[in-house]
Amino acid sequence: MTTSEIPGSALTPEQWRLAEQLSRSLDPMQARWISGYFAGFDAALRHPQPQPASFAPAPARSLTILYGTETGNAAELARTLEAAAKAAGLTCALADMADYKVRQLGQEQDLLVIVSTYGEGDPPQPATGFFEFAEGRKAPKLEGARFAVLALGDSTYEYFCQAGKRIDKRFEELGAQRIAPRVDCDVDYEEPAAEWIEAIVAQLASEAEAAPGPAVATVSGAGVAPASAYDKRNPFPAQIVDNIAIVGRGSDKETRHIEFSLAGSGLHYEPGDAMGIAVSNDPQVVAALLDALGLPPDAAFEWKEQALTIGEALTHRFEITAATPRFLDYWALLSDAAALKQLQQEDRAGERSVFLRTHHIVDIVRRFPVGEVMPQGFVSALRPLQPRLYSLASSLSAAPEEAHLTVSPVRYALHGEARHGVASCLLADRAPPDTTLPVYIQSNPHFRLPGDDKPIVMIGAGTGVAPYRAFMQEREARGAEGKSWLFFGERRFRTDFLYQTEWQGWLKDGTLNRMDVAFSRDGEQKVYVQHRMKEQARDLFGWLEDGAHVYVCGDAANLAPDVHRALIDIVAQESRTSHEAAEDYVRSLQADHRYQRDVY
Known part of the structure; x- marks a missing residue:
């Protein structure tokens, strides 16, 4: 049978021969799968993604790479993009949304944005101020500007890549034109992100070559030379030195202190950073x-x-x-x-x-x-197994070549069966001392100690106390003179006061100046850290007025918003101002990097 004998067929004879050959080799299930594949292929052909507008070459357009990140992935990709752009002979500026001068937005010409989504559709915490400005009434018109967005997200959330979608839509509303369509990446973002970087750099380099002025170098690829140090792609095999429970007998929670040896790794970290663990499934x-x-x-x-x-x-x-x-x-x-x-x-x-x-x-x-x-x-149909991040509970100044974690294993029931957290229960159940696990350091520049003379207020619950242990170890080792105040919450004083003797030791020697604790299950009414904050409202506001830096670490769903509201209420009450003015005060703390959060 020839192609002309097949009603409605547009296949060539060779294509038809291949199709017949494939169909004879399929079982019913494979046929069903291949039909779905070609249905999707047909939809893509009939409804293609909009192509970027063509632009006349313009000489010497400025190029800025903006990133918004929570865990560091967007920052890493932005640095890769910067390296690729420079390798192609392009001049560019790299900026974290947390540090970007928003008034400069109206002067930008080409903007490449890489941004992750936090929780249910929100921007990363450090990028909140940028989003508020860009989506607000004061945002400038962006006619003449061009942009492209790489959005990172997690498809298990309803509002997948929502932060990237928001900024993509907003830039369009402000009059900017797309260099290329937005690309949305799931947690296995590496390949689509690399393709986006390569395509964007190739396009901009091609335009620059066609524009008046000196020629640019040929694009040599979107990646950068692999680092020799241990990192996410090349984790260090770290041996577990200790793995102990740090709750008392009778506790209805399970929390463990785990110490890793980093000897011979050359890995360095600062208080506030996290450690990534390459895990395996149960x-x-x-x-x-x-x-x-x-x-x-x-x-x-x-x-x-x-x-x-x-x-x-x-x-x-x-x-x-x-x-x-x-x-x-x-x-x-x-x-x-x-x-x-x-x-x-x-x-x-x-x-x-x-x-x-x-x-x-x-x-x-x-x-x-x-x-x-x-x-x-x-x-x-599955996603690659991703590393898990844990806030470091130690300082290299106090524990050279070691990394300490505070881990509460995730255990729950679903459909009548016990379920377990992939990483937390690996650490709790299958990682005794002498076990070796692949690890790396994830920098967290948005959760850093200030100068040694600055006062700090640390607010956390449960395992959220981990980075504060690192803060105290570092300040003790450096002989810091700045005052320190801890608000800590857990369930019960007798069984759940994590690192109790260490906090008491720091109180005694003056490394820690104040400590307020909230144990929610010890009384008839539940008391949380935000209640203790309000009880100390006058002194807490005094510390803020004296330049204190505020840190929040712990649960993103409850702790972080409750503490945030309490902070605003305290400012409004003690400064005798309106709720709106208090919100502006707290927002200014964030803009000045005096209010930092590490929530999960």
Whole structure:
């Protein structure tokens, strides 16, 4: 049969031969999968992404790279972009949104923005001021400016990459034109981010070559030379020296103090930084998922030109607990389940988000069973296993070549089964002394001690006390003269006063000047750190007026907003001013880097 004999066909004879050959080799499940693939391919062809407008070459346009980051990923990508731009002969300025002079926005010509999303659609904490200005009435018109946005996010949240979407939309509203369409990246952002960087730099370099003026160098690639030191891509195998419980007998919480040896690593960190741990999945969770899939652990397949077994892949390579929209799409196609297809609809975003939060991958596999599953197809719907970050609870000044963590393992029940945090329970249950784990240091420049003469106020609950232990060790080692005040909250004084003897020692020798504690389960009414703050409102405001730096570390859902509101109330009460004026006061603390938060 020729192409002309196939009604409606636009295939060439060779294409038709290949299609027939493929169709004869497919089983029913593979045919269903390939049909979904080509349906998506067809949609992409019929509804292409808008292409960037073409621009006449303009000489000597300024180029600024702006980033907003919470954990450091956006900052790392921004530095990679800067290096790639300079390697291409482009002149550019790099700026953190936290430090950027917002009044300069109206003078920008080309803006490249890399920004992550914090929580449910918010910008990173350090970038809040920039977003408030850009989205506010004082934002300048940006006619004549161009921009491109790389958005980082986590697709398990309903408002995926929302911060990037917000700034992308706002710049358009202000009159700027896109250099390229926005790219939204999930937690496995490395490849799409590298492609975006390469494409953007190539386009700008091409324009610069065509513009009047000196020629620019040829683009040599978006990456930078690999560093020789240990980092996220090359973690250091650190040995656990100690792993002990630091709650008393009878506590209904579990908190552990874990010490790693960094001897021979050359790793350096400052108080306020975090340590990343390259984790592996619980063997029992892997076994349960393989059982639900009906796959043996030694089932072999090829992934990115590398031979793997499904057991190895699910243990060390991929996230296998939290379900994502990507996995939902894959399993809806494979299972043909009506309930899953309904969740894919655009108007079901809220229901989809709730479903994904309340169903792990194994729950979906069990609830909507299918026949044979191909290992390669299954892992293609998963995200790469990501490192986990923990605030460091030590200072190198006090513990050379060591890194200490304060970890509370995550344990809960879901669908009648016990579930466990991937990293926290690895550390709690499967990492006794002498265990070796791959680690690296993640810098956190937005959570730093001030000068030794400056007063500090540290506010935290539970494991949020970890960086303050590092702060005190550092100040003690340096003989800092600035006053220190700790507000600490936990459940019970007798069992949950983390590092109690150390705080008492620092109080005795004057390293710590004041300490107010709140143990919520010790009385008839629950008392939290924000209540203690309000009890000490006059003195706390006095410290602020004397130039104190305020730090908040702990739970993002409750602690951080409660403390923030308390701080505003205290300022309004003690300065006898309006709530709006108090908000401006606290906002100025943030702008001056005197109010810093490390929340999770």
